[in-house]
Each structure stands twice: as C-alpha cells, then as structure tokens.
Amino acid sequence: MPDPVDNSPALWAEALNWPKPDGNKYDRGHAVVLGGPVASTGAARLSARAALRGGAGLVSIACDPSALMVYAVACEAVMTKPVKDAETFAELISDPRITGVLMGPAAGVTDRTRTLVLAALQAGKSCVLDADALSVFEGAPDTLFEAITAPTILTPHEGEFVRLFGKVTHREADAVAAARKSGAVVVLKGRDTVIAAPDGRVVINKNASEWLATAGSGDVLAGLCVSLLAQGMPAFEAACAAGWMHAEAAYLFGPGLIAEDLPDQLPRVWQGLSLGHNGFNVHG
Numbered sequence: 666m667p668d669p670v671d672n673s674p675a676l677w678a679e680a681l682n683w684p685k686p687d688g689n690k691y692d693r694g695h696a697v698v699l700g701g702p703v704a705s706t707g708a709a710r711l712s713a714r715a716a717l718r719g720g721a722g723l724v725s726i727a728c729d730p731s732a733l734m735v736y737a738v739a740c741e742a743v744m745t746k747p748v749k750d751a752e753t754f755a756e757l758i759s760d761p762r763i764t765g766v767l768m769g770p771a772a773g774v775t776d777r778t779r780t781l782v783l784a785a786l787q788a789g790k791s792c793v794l795d796a797d798a799l800s801v802f803e804g805a806p807d808t809l810f811e812a813i814t815a816p817t818i819l820t821p822h823e824g825e826f827v828r829l830f831g832k833v834t835h836r837e838a839d840a841v842a843a844a845r846k847s848g849a850v851v852v853l854k855g856r857d858t859v860i861a862a863p864d865g866r867v868v869i870n871k872n873a874s875e876w877l878a879t880a881g882s883g884d885v886l887a888g889l890c891v892s893l894l895a896q897g898m899p900a901f902e903a904a905c906a907a908g909w910m911h912a913e914a915a916y917l918f919g920p921g922l923i924a925e926d927l928p929d930q931l932p933r934v935w936q937g938l939s940l941g942h943n944g945f946n947v948h949g
C-alpha cells in the first residue's frame with residue numbers, strides 16, 4: 666500500500682468546476698438526492714442543501730409521493746420529484762442532465778432502498794451511497810459491488826463499513842482493500858477520515874473538528890460528495906475535496922456546531938479556496 670497522503674487543496678483544486686462568466690446552471694450539474702419517508706425527511710434535506718452550497722447548479726429531492734408535500738414545503742431552491750417505484754426512479758434519472766445521485770441518508774433499510782440503489786447503479790449514473798444505502802446490503806455485499814460500474818463514492822462510518830467489508834483492523838489498509846473490492850471510492854469516516862480509490866491511492870483527512878460528531882454531519886458530507894461528482898469532478902478528487910471542505914466548514918464555524926450550520930459555511934470555504942487560503946491560490 667502506498668503511504669497515505671494528507672488531504673489538501675493541492676490534490677484536487679485544479680479539478681473544481683468554477684462557474685463560468687457565460688455559463689448557466691446546467692453547466693454546473695444536476696444532483697438528485699433520494700429522500701426518506703414522511704417522518705424522516707431531515708437527512709435528505711441536509712444533503713440537498715449541502716449539494717447546492719457545494720456548487721451543483723440544480724438539486725432535486727426524489728421521494729415517495731406520500732412525502733412530497735413535506736419536502737416541497739421545506740425546500741426552496743431545492744426541487745422535488747415524486748418517485749413511486751424503481752421504474753419511475755429510472756425514468757427520472759435517465760435525463761442525461763442528471764449527473765449525480767445520492768442515496769442513503771434516512772432512506773430506510775428497506776427493499777425499496779435496495780431496489781432504487783440497484784436501479785441507479787444499473788442506469789450507469791455517478792452515485793454516492795451513504796447510510797441505509799450501504800446497510801441494506803449487509804449480508805449480500807457482492808450484489809452491490811457487482812452493480813457498481815460508473816464512478817461511485819461510498820461514505821460509511823465504521824459501523825456501516827463493518828456491515829459491508831467486515832472488521833476494521835487497520836483503517837488505511839482496510840479502506841484501500843474495500844475500494845479495490847467494491848470498485849468504488851471509499852470514504853471511511855471518523856476522526857481522521859480515510860479516502861481510498863480502487864487504484865490504491867489513499868488520502869487522510871486530518872483537518873476535522875470533533876464538533877463534527879453530531880447527528881447529520883455525515884449527511885452534509887454525502888451531499889457535498891454528490892455535488893462535486895455531479896459537477897464533473899472525478900470520484901476520488903470529489904471525495905477528497907468534499908472531505909476537506911466539510912472539515913474546513915466546521916473549523917470556520919467553531920464550537921457549538923450542528924449539522925445545519927455546515928452548508929452555510931461553504932461560501933466562506935469557497936472564498937478561501939479562491940483567495941489563496943492555506944497558501945493555495947486557485948485562480949493563480
């Protein structure tokens with residue numbers, strides 16, 4: 666295994682998709698977030714807001730028709746799309762302008778979640794799988810791995826990682842082995858988040874604050890991942906950038922952070938990246 670590299674903008678800043686003076690929202694990607702059922706809508710809303718703040722031009726939450734009004738009332742710039750079953754989900758995401766799909770946050774460990782995840786992967790969409798979209802494959806992880814053909818990011822915490830890949834003994838080596846086995850970029854979350862690619866590249870995110878140990882902060886990270894993926898960044902660079910920007914947002918907010926605070930720190934993170942924060946000047 667190559668020595669893990671510390672995460673920093675120098676690794677991925679060139680791959681960020683900055684808005685163009687003559688561009689429009691479609692140039693910045695359309696991310697779809699699968700929403701959970703009517704009583705569990707917060708996680709997908711956090712992800713969707715993070716996806717917009719992460720720079721995606723359009724973000725939609727796709728949800729069961731029974732939950733649509735909750736999302737529609739709670740969301741403003743984020744759009745809502747009803748999805749009855751795998752067929753309607755496949756039809757929705759067949760739009761070539763939909764460039765990234767996030768599934769998992771509070772989606773439910775259900776047959777519906779498993780079916781919709783497989784439908785998105787089989788459609789060849791760039792996907793981010795988090796939380797329940799990972800847990801639902803416990804006991805049958807090969808069904809998931811065999812369906813992964815397009816750029817995909819998995820964002821497990823250690824509990825979710827164990828369900829798919831078994832015990833964690835050495836976080837860096839285990840994350841690399843998991844990326845090789847699944848064919849996806851694996852973001853093994855924790856105090857020091859490990860980001861591993863199927864080709865063996867491995868990066869460690871060391872700028873995280875312990876205030877990130879709060880409900881929903883992983884949903885924000887998943888939303889950032891799908892945002893950058895939908896904007897056309899390669900999966901490994903998107904995952905590294907998302908991990909760094911997520912931690913930087915927490916640092917900029919400081920003590921007392923809850924997950925809702927993270928997306929609204931992202932403009933300051935973008936400003937820092939564009940102005941040469943941390944010694945790195947994106948615009949030269």
Ligand SMILES: NC(=O)C1=CN([C@@H]2O[C@H](COP(=O)(O)OP(=O)(O)OC[C@H]3O[C@@H](n4cnc5c(N)ncnc54)[C@H](OP(=O)(O)O)[C@@H]3O)[C@@H](O)[C@H]2O)[C@@H](O)CC1
Nearest residue numbers: 707708769770771772773796797822823824825880881884
């Ligand atoms: N606002 C909302 O709507 C929110 C909704 N959310 C939604 O809630 C659902 C459940 O998600 P979840 O992560 O809370 O629970 P689950 O999948 O049962 O795994 C937890 C078990 O794994 C283990 N574990 C080991 N290491 C771990 C670690 N580093 N971090 C955490 N756990 C670790 C640990 O086992 P232990 O170590 O205690 O034996 C623990 O018992 C899911 O749909 C999610 O999206 C949340 O996103 C919050 C905001």
Ligand SMILES: Nc1ncnc2c1ncn2[C@@H]1O[C@H](COP(=O)(O)OP(=O)(O)O)[C@@H](O)[C@H]1O
Nearest residue numbers: 822854855856873875877878880881882883884
């Ligand atoms: N002690 C810690 N120090 C730094 N970052 C942490 C710590 N604990 C958790 N995190 C980060 O917070 C996020 C938690 O994500 P997750 O466990 O999926 O929570 P949730 O499901 O509630 O959103 C991850 O990005 C993880 O790396």
